Amino acid sequence: MNAHAAAVEIADASVRWSGRAIFADVELTVERGEFVAVLGPNGAGKSTLMKAILGLVPLAGGSITVLGATPAAARSDVGYLPQRHGLHRGMRVRGIDLIRLGLDGTRWGVPLPLVGGARRRAETRRIEEVIDLVGAGDYAGRPVGELSGGEQQRLLIAQALVRRPELLILDEPLDSLDLPNQASVAALVHRVATTESVGVLLVAHDVNPLLAYLDRVIYLARGRALAGAVDEVITGSRLSALYRAPIEVLRTGDGRLVVVGQPEAPHYHGHRHDPET
Amino acid sequence: MSPNQTPPLSLDLAADVRELLQFPFMVHALEAATLVAVLAATVGWFMVLRRQTFAGHTLSVMAVPGAAGAALAGASTALGFYVACGAAALAMGGTRRQVTSRHIGESAIIGTVQAVGLAAGFLFLSLSHQVLTELETLLFGTFLGVSSSQVLVLLGVAAAALCALIAIGRPLLFSTFDPELARARGLPVRALDVAFLLILALAVAATSQITGALLVFALLVAPPATAQLLTGRTLAGLALSVALALVIAWLGLAAAYFSVYPAGFYTTTFAFAAYALARIARAMASRLRGR
Numbered sequence: 001m002n003a004h005a006a007a008v009e010i011a012d013a014s015v016r017w018s019g020r021a022i023f024a025d026v027e028l029t030v031e032r033g034e035f036v037a038v039l040g041p042n043g044a045g046k047s048t049l050m051k052a053i054l055g056l057v058p059l060a061g062g063s064i065t066v067l068g069a070t071p072a073a074a075r076s077d078v079g080y081l082p083q084r085h086g087l088h089r090g091m092r093v094r095g096i097d098l099i100r101l102g103l104d105g106t107r108w109g110v111p112l113p114l115v116g117g118a119r120r121r122a123e124t125r126r127i128e129e130v131i132d133l134v135g136a137g138d139y140a141g142r143p144v145g146e147l148s149g150g151e152q153q154r155l156l157i158a159q160a161l162v163r164r165p166e167l168l169i170l171d172e173p174l175d176s177l178d179l180p181n182q183a184s185v186a187a188l189v190h191r192v193a194t195t196e197s198v199g200v201l202l203v204a205h206d207v208n209p210l211l212a213y214l215d216r217v218i219y220l221a222r223g224r225a226l227a228g229a230v231d232e233v234i235t236g237s238r239l240s241a242l243y244r245a246p247i248e249v250l251r252t253g254d255g256r257l258v259v260v261g262q263p264e265a266p267h268y269h270g271h272r273h274d275p276e277t
Numbered sequence: 278m279s280p281n282q283t284p285p286l287s288l289d290l291a292a293d294v295r296e297l298l299q300f301p302f303m304v305h306a307l308e309a310a311t312l313v314a315v316l317a318a319t320v321g322w323f324m325v326l327r328r329q330t331f332a333g334h335t336l337s338v339m340a341v342p343g344a345a346g347a348a349l350a351g352a353s354t355a356l357g358f359y360v361a362c363g364a365a366a367l368a369m370g371g372t373r374r375q376v377t378s379r380h381i382g383e384s385a386i387i388g389t390v391q392a393v394g395l396a397a398g399f400l401f402l403s404l405s406h407q408v409l410t411e412l413e414t415l416l417f418g419t420f421l422g423v424s425s426s427q428v429l430v431l432l433g434v435a436a437a438a439l440c441a442l443i444a445i446g447r448p449l450l451f452s453t454f455d456p457e458l459a460r461a462r463g464l465p466v467r468a469l470d471v472a473f474l475l476i477l478a479l480a481v482a483a484t485s486q487i488t489g490a491l492l493v494f495a496l497l498v499a500p501p502a503t504a505q506l507l508t509g510r511t512l513a514g515l516a517l518s519v520a521l522a523l524v525i526a527w528l529g530l531a532a533a534y535f536s537v538y539p540a541g542f543y544t545t546t547f548a549f550a551a552y553a554l555a556r557i558a559r560a561m562a563s564r565l566r567g568r
Binding site for chain 1: 326443444445446447448450451454455457458459460461462463464505508509510511514
C-alpha cells in the first residue's frame with residue numbers, strides 16, 4: 001500500500017441504482033489524517049458514497065482510489081461502522097466479544113486452546129487498548145443489548161478501530177443519540193483520529209456537534225458534491241448553487257450553523273429500495 | 278410397562294443407575310438422548326441468538342410431510358425427516374431478503390413454508406391411502422424404541438452437523454450480530470444463512486425422531502434460552518446450554534423409567550422448569566442490583 005497516496009481520491013465517480021443516478025461526476029480528495037464530515041439531505045447518497053469507497057457498490061463511471069489502491073484491495077485497512085438503528089435489545093453478547101469479532105470474525109473455524117497463544121494474547125492486548133481509548137472499561141463486559149445508545153456507539157467505534165485502520169468510515173454514528181452524547185462521541189472520534197493518526201469520514205445530519213473538530217466537509221445534494229473547509233462550503237451562495245435553489249446560512253451567537261430553505265432531495269419519497277435507507 | 282410393574286426407585290443412587298442400565302433398550306435410549314442433547318443444545322444456542330426459533334419450529338413440523346412422504350415412497354421415516362427438513366431449510370434460506378429488513382419479511386416466508394409443508398404432508402397421506410399409524414410417536418416422540426443402528430446414524434449426523442458448525446462458527450456469530458458489517462468485510466452472509474438453516478434442519482430432524490416433532494422445544498429452545506438468560510459469554514453460554522440439555526434429557530429418561538408417564542412429558546417439564554427458574558433468578562438479581 002502506497003504510504004504517500006491520499007486517503008481517498010474520487011475522480012468523476014457516478015453510481016446508479018435501478019436505473020436512477022444516485023450521484024454523478026463526484027470529484028473529491030481526502031488527505032490522510034483528516035477529519036471530514038459528509039453532509040447532505042436524506043437520500044442524497046451519503047451512505048452510497050461510503051459504500052462506493054468501501055468497494056461495496058459498483059461505479060457506473062469514474063474511479064475511486066483508497067490509500068493508493070482499489071477500494072476492494074484497501075478494505076482491510078479501512079474501519080467501517082455501518083448505519084444502524086441500535087443493536088437490538090436483549091442481544092446477548094458482551095461488548096468485549098463484539099470487539100473481538102472485529103478482529104477475528106472473518107476467520108473460519110473457532111479458536112483452539114493451546115494454539116496461537118501469542119497471537120491471541122496480542123489480540124487481547126489490542127482489544128483492551130481500544131476499550132481504554134473509547135473509555136468503555138466500565139461496561140465492555142456487559143451484554144450490549146443492556147447498554148445505552150451512547151455506550152453501544154463507543155463499543156462499535158472500538159470495534160471499527162481494533163484492526164488499526166488507516167481510514168475510518170462512520171455512517172451516522174451520532175444518529176439516535178441525545179445532544180450530550182452527540183458532543184462526547186464527536187469529541188471521542190476527534191481524539192481517536194489524533195492519537196491513532198487515522199483519517200475519518202463521518203456521515204452526519206447535523207454539522208454542529210462536529211464544528212470544533214472538522215478539517216473539511218463534503219456536502220452532497222442533488223447528486224453532486226462540494227468539498228472544502230466548513231466556512232467555504234456551508235455558505236448561502238455555494239449551497240444555493242449546489243441545490244439550484246435559494247439557501248440561506250445563518251450563524252447563531254454561539255457559532256452554530258443553521259441552513260434555511262434546504263429542500264429534501266426530490267427523489268427521496270416513493271423509492272422503497274433506496275440503498276441509502 | 279403397566280402401572281403396577283413400575284421399577285422400584287430406591288434412595289441408593291448407584292443402585293438406581295444400575296437398575297436403569299440393565300436393559301439394552303435403556304442404554305440405547307440414553308445414548309440417543311445424549312447425542313441429541315449435545316447437538317440440539319449447540320445448534321439451538323445459535324438459533325436462539327439469531328432469533329430463528331420460528332424457523333426451528335417450522336422445521337420440526339416437517340416431520341409430518343417427511344413421515345407421510347416416506348410412507349408413500351416406501352422409504353424409512355428417518356430419511357423422510359431429513360429430506361423434508363432439508364427441503365424446507367433450502368426453501369426458507371433461498372428466498373431473497375434484504376439484510377436491513379431481515380426480521381420483517383422472514384416470518385411471512387417461514388409461515389408460508391410451514392403451510393406448504395403441512396399441505397404436502399396431507400397430500401402424501403391421501404395419495405398413499407394411509408393414516409399415519411404412529412401419529413403419537415411422530416408428535417410426542419419415542420425414547421424407548423431406539424435401535425443400536427439408529428444410534429450410529431445419530432452419531433454420524435451429530436458429528437457432521439457439529440463439525441460444520443465449528444467450521445463456520447466465528448463468521449456465523451459475526452454475521453448474526455452485524456450482518457451489514459460482516460458483508461462489508463467480505464463474508465458470504467447469505468451463504469452462511471443457508472448453511473446454518475441446513476445445519477439446523479439436520480439437528481431438528483435428528484432431535485424430533487427422539488423427542489417428537491412437538492417436543493423439540495425441550496432440547497432445542499429451552500436450554501439455549503435458559504443459558505442466554507444467565508450469561509452473555511459465548512463459550513460459557515454454549516457449555517451451559519449443553520450441560521442443561523444433558524441433565525434434562527437424562528433426568529427425563531430416568532423419571533420415565535421409574536414412573537408411568539412418558540419421557541417427553543418429563544423432558545419438556547424439566548426444560549420449562551429450568552427456563553422459568555432462570556427467569557425468576559434474573560428478575561431477582563436485577564431487583565437486588567436496583568436497590
